[in-house]
Amino acid sequence: MPYPLSELAPTPAPNALPRHVYVHVPFCRRRCTYCDFAIAVRRSVPVAAFIDSLAHEIDLRYPDRAPRAIDTLYFGGGTPSLLGGDGVARLLDRLRARFRFDDGAEVTLEANPDDVSPESARAWRAAGINRLSIGAQSFDARVLAWMHRTHDAAQIARAVWAARAAGIENLSLDLIFALPSSLGRDWRDDVHRALDLEPAHLSLYGLTIEPATPLARWRDRQLMHEAPDDVYERDFLLADETLAAAGFEHYEVSNYARPGSRARHNSSYWRHLAYDGFGPSAHSFDTLRRRWNARELAAWSRRVAAGGDPVEDHEVLTGDNRNTERIYLGLRTNHGVEIAPPALAADHEMLDRWVAAGWAMREGSRLRLTPRGWLRLDTLATDLTALSSHS
Ligand code: SF4
Structure with missing residues (x-):
């Protein structure tokens, strides 16, 4: 499921x-x-x-x-x-x-x-x-x-x-x-x-x-x-x-x-909202696609002066990419992530272990990390993402 x-x-x-x-x-x-x-x-x-x-x-x-x-x-x-x-x-x-x-x-x-x-x-x-x-x-x-x-x-x-x-x-x-x-x-x-x-x-x-x-x-x-x-x-x-x-x-x-x-x-x-970035190395994001400018000042200025797009490259996020990013970004904040169905948040072995270890808190169907959980942010975000794609 x-x-x-x-x-x-x-x-x-x-x-x-x-x-x-x-x-x-x-x-x-x-x-x-x-x-x-x-x-x-x-x-x-x-x-x-x-x-x-x-x-x-x-x-x-x-x-x-x-x-x-x-x-x-x-x-x-x-x-x-x-x-x-x-x-x-x-x-x-x-x-x-x-x-x-x-x-x-x-x-x-x-x-x-x-x-x-x-x-x-x-x-x-x-x-x-x-x-x-x-x-x-x-x-x-x-x-x-x-x-x-x-x-x-x-x-x-x-x-x-x-x-x-x-x-x-x-x-x-x-x-x-x-x-x-x-x-x-x-x-x-x-x-x-x-x-x-x-x-x-x-x-x-x-x-x-x-x-x-x-x-x-x-x-x-x-x-x-x-x-x-x-x-x-x-x-x-x-x-x-x-x-x-x-x-x-x-x-x-x-x-x-x-x-x-x-x-x-x-x-x-x-919050994974859209933003626009200008200047060398600046990133922009429209919620589906991320693009970034030439990193060096000289390259960025040259391209702009020539009337060209100073973008260096871009990536289009798949549904999986967006899910992974939202989990990671959500866990970074004290807002946490909303888990659906809510019953899964309240009753899941891995999440129980996180709560018992003092790494996470559950509030209804929301899961958020504690400061001790933030010390393990990358690992916990990876585990939650894996759970999300395999359950
Ligand atoms: S070199 Fe120093 S002042 Fe300049 S961006 Fe890096 S940290 Fe900031």
């Missing part, structure tokens, strides 16, 4: 217009030791040329030129804050010709602390930025130097104060945990220092060593050793307990929010 997991979000027709837009701004001052994102290291950012290329790509994608209504806009990177106050304002001006922002639309800018000054924050707020995601990563000077970050701990606090003084209240901080023990990093202290700044939202990521990064080279030469799994687990659970006690909701495996402050843009990914 098939084991249908009901939809986390209705599947719209593939030509449904996305209401969530991502813009990838690839520029960085230098590459952090752990980073394998699509970036372009530049001393000086070619702001005007980049904005022109983006506007051109949007025109190519929407040849009818009709403004699209959107609910969220996210500037990610790279380091979008390197565009500066004036650059972000000019970019938003151009985007407003193509997008009609809903009342209360969420407009997020990723920022490095050293780019957030009282002047830039005021310019961003005046231009329409109402959410700032600040890449703090740590408050420990030694750790920041090891990561090759361009800022120090004092600049994180100054960035938060400047943003707040400018009227940007919806602030998120990123931190990285599970660092090599040789750094002597005090994770508890970092979490508390982040809390002292009273952010509305926190994103906490375990360090992963990606190929072709400086960290991978250091590891291969035995110059550093990755944190073992038990350090990852200890840090993850410490953050979960500390932030729950401080009133945060752990609503996605890597994300915590004060009530009412969940990241709406990223939530659209986890």
